[in-house]
Amino acid sequence: xxxxxxxxxxxxxxxxxxxxxxxxxxxxxxxxxxxxxxxxxxxxxxxxxxxxxxxxxxxxxxxxxxxxxxxxxxxxxxxxxxxxxxxxxxxxxxxxxxxxxxxxxxxxxxxxxxxxxxxxxxxxxxxxx
Numbered sequence: 001x002x003x004x005x006x007x008x009x010x011x012x013x014x015x016x017x018x019x020x021x022x023x024x025x026x027x028x029x030x031x032x033x034x035x036x037x038x039x040x041x042x043x044x045x046x047x048x049x050x051x052x053x054x055x056x057x058x059x060x061x062x063x064x065x066x067x068x069x070x071x072x073x074x075x076x077x078x079x080x081x082x083x084x085x086x087x088x089x090x091x092x093x094x095x096x097x098x099x100x101x102x103x104x105x106x107x108x109x110x111x112x113x114x115x116x117x118x119x120x121x122x123x124x125x126x127x128x129x
Contacts, residue, residue, distance in 0.1 A: 003078040005096065007050060008071070008104070009033035015066025017059050027059040028052070029066050029098060031074065052076055054098040065103055073102040 009031040017027045029052040036045050052074050054062040065072060074096075081093045 004099075005076050005078060006073065007031055007033055007052070007076060007096075008073045009050070011066050011068055011070045011072060012049060013068050015063050017063050020055075024055055025057075025059040027054045027062040027066070029054055029062045029072075029074065029101070031072065050096060052096045052098045054101070058098055058101065061101055062098065065101055071104040073104055074098055075100040075102070 012030040012032045015027050015029050017025050020026050031050050031052060033048050033050060034045060035048055036043060038044070052062075076099055077097045079095045079097055081095055083091050083093065085091045
């Protein structure tokens, strides 16, 4: 069973596609998401900068939609990768794997206005997800 997450935020930089060693298209979609919570000193806010890896057809859609400033929502799965550090200790890295991207505004970030159009695109092509 995969751990599913749903992220909303704005793209922080234009997205580019690269190829894996096996030739599968891959792109990193960088999203800034704000988090709010109540604390002892009142309402707190923090911006989290997240990198979502997209494979296959979703990588191409990430490039098309991945324009700096564009608001998006991302359906994703979490994957934990285990590695051995130089000192021999085990380390664990959390990776966000994109499953679908939802365009929250059909206009480009440079256009004014607030379009209510939401479109869902892409399917993950990563094997095993």
